[in-house]
Amino acid sequence: MAYKPLDYYRIQDLLTDEEKLIQETVRDFVTENLMPIIQDCNREARFPLELVPKLGKLGFLGTPYPEKYGCADLGAVAYGIINQELERGDSGLRSFVSVQTSLVMYPIFAYGTDKQKDYWLPRLTQGEAIGCFGLTEPDFGSNPGGMLTRAEDKGSHYVLSGNKAWITNGTIADVAIIWAKLDGVVRGFIVETDREGFSTPENKNKFSLRASVTSDLILEDVEIPKENILPGVQKLKGPLSCLTQARYGIAWGCMGAAMAIFDEALQYSLSRIQFDKPIASFQLVQNKLTWMATEITKAQLLNYRLGQLKADDKVTPAQVSMAKRNNVGAALEIARMGRDILGANGISDEYQTFRHMNNLESVNTYEGTYDIHTLVIGHELTGIPAFF
Amino acid sequence: MKILLLLKTVADSEASIRPTSDGKAVALSDINLILNPYDEYAVEEALQIREKNGDAEITALCYGDEMAIKTLRTALALGVEKGVHIKGQPGFDSLTTAKILAAAIKDMDYDLILCGKQAIDDDSSSVGVMVAELLDIPSVSVAVKLDITDGNVRVTREIEGGHEIVEMKMPCLVSAQKGLNEPRYPSLKGIMAAKKKPIEEKDALAAETQIEVLRVEAPATRSAGKIVGEGEEAVPELVRLLKEEAKVL
Numbered sequence: 001m002a003y004k005p006l007d008y009y010r011i012q013d014l015l016t017d018e019e020k021l022i023q024e025t026v027r028d029f030v031t032e033n034l035m036p037i038i039q040d041c042n043r044e045a046r047f048p049l050e051l052v053p054k055l056g057k058l059g060f061l062g063t064p065y066p067e068k069y070g071c072a073d074l075g076a077v078a079y080g081i082i083n084q085e086l087e088r089g090d091s092g093l094r095s096f097v098s099v100q101t102s103l104v105m106y107p108i109f110a111y112g113t114d115k116q117k118d119y120w121l122p123r124l125t126q127g128e129a130i131g132c133f134g135l136t137e138p139d140f141g142s143n144p145g146g147m148l149t150r151a152e153d154k155g156s157h158y159v160l161s162g163n164k165a166w167i168t169n170g171t172i173a174d175v176a177i178i179w180a181k182l183d184g185v186v187r188g189f190i191v192e193t194d195r196e197g198f199s200t201p202e203n204k205n206k207f208s209l210r211a212s213v214t215s216d217l218i219l220e221d222v223e224i225p226k227e228n229i230l231p232g233v234q235k236l237k238g239p240l241s242c243l244t245q246a247r248y249g250i251a252w253g254c255m256g257a258a259m260a261i262f263d264e265a266l267q268y269s270l271s272r273i274q275f276d277k278p279i280a281s282f283q284l285v286q287n288k289l290t291w292m293a294t295e296i297t298k299a300q301l302l303n304y305r306l307g308q309l310k311a312d313d314k315v316t317p318a319q320v321s322m323a324k325r326n327n328v329g330a331a332l333e334i335a336r337m338g339r340d341i342l343g344a345n346g347i348s349d350e351y352q353t354f355r356h357m358n359n360l361e362s363v364n365t366y367e368g369t370y371d372i373h374t375l376v377i378g379h380e381l382t383g384i385p386a387f388f
Numbered sequence: 389m390k391i392l393l394l395l396k397t398v399a400d401s402e403a404s405i406r407p408t409s410d411g412k413a414v415a416l417s418d419i420n421l422i423l424n425p426y427d428e429y430a431v432e433e434a435l436q437i438r439e440k441n442g443d444a445e446i447t448a449l450c451y452g453d454e455m456a457i458k459t460l461r462t463a464l465a466l467g468v469e470k471g472v473h474i475k476g477q478p479g480f481d482s483l484t485t486a487k488i489l490a491a492a493i494k495d496m497d498y499d500l501i502l503c504g505k506q507a508i509d510d511d512s513s514s515v516g517v518m519v520a521e522l523l524d525i526p527s528v529s530v531a532v533k534l535d536i537t538d539g540n541v542r543v544t545r546e547i548e549g550g551h552e553i554v555e556m557k558m559p560c561l562v563s564a565q566k567g568l569n570e571p572r573y574p575s576l577k578g579i580m581a582a583k584k585k586p587i588e589e590k591d592a593l594a595a596e597t598q599i600e601v602l603r604v605e606a607p608a609t610r611s612a613g614k615i616v617g618e619g620e621e622a623v624p625e626l627v628r629l630l631k632e633e634a635k636v637l
Contacts, residue, residue: 002402017461021579024422029573059576072576082576 003031003088004267005259008297011304019078026085029058034089041211042355045204047092048211049172056127060086060097062105069109069121076310080252080303087256091359092212094253099168100124102245104131107177107188110241111232116190120175132173132193134164134217135239141166142372143387145236149180149219151189158182158229160189160222166366170215171202177230178219179239188230188238197222208362210355244317247367248310251323252303254363255296257356258331262292264353265338268345279341288337295330302326318380325373332360389441389536389558391434392496393448393468394489394503394516396424396478397459401508407604414509414604421455423462426504428571429564433534434502435467436569441536445469447496451478451488451592464582465574471585476592480510481599486518491593493523500541501561505530520561527561528554532568 005027012020033051041048055061063079065071074082079101087094108120123129140146149162160180170176176191176198193200197220202213230238266289269280279285302323309315335357339346346353364370372387379385399405400420408415423431431448438444448463450456451474460471474492478485493501501520506513513529520527532551533544542555546565574582616625631637 004402017458018579018583020458021462021465021574021582022576025573025576025579057575058573059578063576067577070577072580074576074580078576 003027003260004263005088006262006293006296007300008293009301011300014304015077015081019075019081022074022078023081023085025058026060026082027088029054029060030085030089030093034093038090038211038352038355039349041092042090042349043210045206045210047096047172047213051093052096052127052130054127055097056125059125061100061127062121062125063101065105065109065121065125069117069125071121071125075307076248077304077307079249080307083249083253084256084259084303087253088260089256090211091253091257091356091363092209094249094256095168095209095212098246098249098253099133100131102249103133103242104175104177106242106245107133107230107233107238108190111188111230111238112190113227113231115227116230120190124175129174130169130172132167132169132176132215132217133239133242134167134170134176134178134191135243136166137163138165138216142369144179144239145186147179147181147186149178151180151182151187153182154223157223157225158189160191160219160224162219164217164219166203167200167215167217168209168366169213170200170217172213173200176217177242178217182229186235186238188233189224190228190230191219191222191224195222195224208358210358240317243367244320247320247324248306248315250363250367251299251306251320251327254328254331254360255299255303257360257363258292258296258299258327258334261331261335261338261353261356262289262296264351265289265292265341268351269341272343285341288341292334292337295334299323299327299330316380318377321368321373321376324368325370325377328360328364329370332357332364335360389437389444389500390498391437391444391446392493392498392501393427393430393434393446393463394501394519395427395431395448395450395459395463396504396507396509396515397421397450397452397455398424398507398509401425405606407606411603411605412601416455421458423459424504424507424509426506426508426564426566428504429566429568430502430504431463431466431468432569432571433562433564435572437500437534437536438467447472447498449474449489449492451476451485451492453477457587460587461582462574464585464587465579466572467578469585471587472590473587474590474592479597479599480512480601481597482512482514483518484595484597486515486522487595488592489515489519490522491595492590493519499539499558500536501525501559503561503563505563505565516561516563523559523561525559525561526556527563528556529563530565531562532565534562534568 059072062071063074067073105124152159178189178191199218200215202215272279306323338353375386400422403419406415434446446468447470448468449472450459503516517527528543530545531543535542539558544553
């Protein structure tokens with residue numbers, strides 16, 4: 001059945017003609033290029049690397065940045081829409097684009113030298129180079145400030161050592177943005193992945209994000225030239241500002257998954273006959289569908305307004321936290337409810353809901369867990385940090 | 389070389405179609421409208437000709453209300469240089485539409501006109517060739533291959549059970565069939581660039597419609613099928629029902 005996205009409050013009417021055409025383009029791209037292969041990718045734990053040149057050619061990578069780097073220079077709402085439509089297909093493809101755009105291109109664009117920008121941004125936007133973002137460590141997830149990865153100034157160069165964990169794109173990356181402490185202060189470094197001492201073992205045994213590459217990054221005395229440091233930022237503000245960009249995309253993206261799940265649940269409930277009528281005629285099923293549709297609609301409105309705030313440069317990190325927390329939490333509940341409507345069929349990978357549900361467990365965790373965002377918002381509301 | 393494209397806005401083939409309340413047209417409010425899929429092949433072919441020849445200039449024409457602008461923007465996003473919006477409300481009468489398009493084209497400079505072989509809404513398959521007739525230029529429909537050399541256009545077209553290869557001199561018109569090429573997606577940069585490209589507005593020629601639509605009806609809803617049993621033992625009951633209920637035996 002063709003995908004019918006829920007747009008209960010007519011968000012479409014709020015979009016510009018360009019935003020609508022972008023939405024159609026990404027939606028068609030996902031329908032024609034990802035949907036036919038995603039089931040196999042998920043089974044084989046394979047990221048569809050063959051799509052990356054197409055993503056680059058169509059301009060899906062690094063959309064918010066200026067044209068002089070070959071980027072499309074799109075607004076915040078358009079970037080949100082792209083994430084939503086990609087994640088309608090799979091959180092893995094959206095994660096790829098998020099990492100490339102928000103976690104790799106953003107720090108280079110915001111904190112890099114002109115030379116770094118001129119070299120890396122055109123390659124990253126074209127998909128000629130793939131990037132990854134090394135912040136999380138095996139023992140430092142929600143508490144990145146405790147990171148153990150170190151950079152040492154050796155006069156003519158830096159030497160980096162440490163381990164990063166749960167790194168999307170790690171094994172397929174040409175370049176890594178590594179966050180490490182230099183004299184006790186968190187700094188960002190551009191590290192080409194073919195440098196001596198840099199290895200990226202892949203973590204294949206995942207229940208979630210199977211169509212996405214997740215790796216460890218191991219840095220054993222990796223030497224990099226001095227010009228590879230990102231000069232424009234110090235301390236945790238650097239990585240956290242990147243995460244704010246990525247979380248914005250996730251707030252939209254997870255709704256793509258939720259909309260796909262809702263569509264599958266609605267169509268299934270209308271065609272599945274029990275007790276001689278479609279299960280959609282039962283009050284308990286209607287209750288679920290109503291709850292799902294309402295939560296999707298609320299999240300869409302949150303996203304659209306957040307996009308306006310971002311476009312006007314008025315957005316705060318905690319506002320982004322609110323949308324990330326609410327929307328991924330809702331998407332996960334929607335996934336569980338949708339799975340329930342599908343009955344026994346819902347555990348088969350012939351239906352997409354279980355795959356989305358498993359993916360959303362990662363999406364709920366990465367870039368700040370639901371609970372951490374609760375405390376980020378609590379901190380902003382009360383002025384009192386409750387993290388430790 | 390100057391290429392003109394004739395484009396039509398149609399209802400998305402995924403949309404559920406209903407008649408308007410007066411029953412004289414298809415209700416298009418709340419329906420997603422798209423560029424006619426056969427016209428996509430025409431656009432792609434024009435872009436490929438330009439990529440091969442380098443110097444081609446492509447202008448897209450669309451007759452319709454403000455939704456025509458969206459259709460033209462799609463073509464501009466794909467790489468067409470310029471749009472012409474012929475303002476009006478197309479009806480069912482192909483000849484009227486063809487007269488309006490031909491009148492708009494008459495004073496334009498062109499070598500090749502490309503369009504889809506039919507629109508997927510009314511399936512008339514006639515506007516393209518009518519435009520060519522009215523402009524007094526040769527035309528070939530249902531093209532699956534197109535080669536241009538020294539002002540000659542060689543077209544491979546689909547015919548019943550095979551292909552026909554024909555040749556004509558430019559200026560001429562060719563209508564595109566599925567298989568002519570593989571239409572591209574607009575790039576996001578192309579979509580943003582389209583905003584800055586010109587769309588000229590023209591008033592449609594006043595032409596009298598000669599065909600009146602009396603009624604548009606939705607197809608009768610099919611009632612659910614019935615399974616009377618399985619295997620041999622179901623045959624007598626099936627025969628009885630075919631005789632007595634369906635009355636086809």
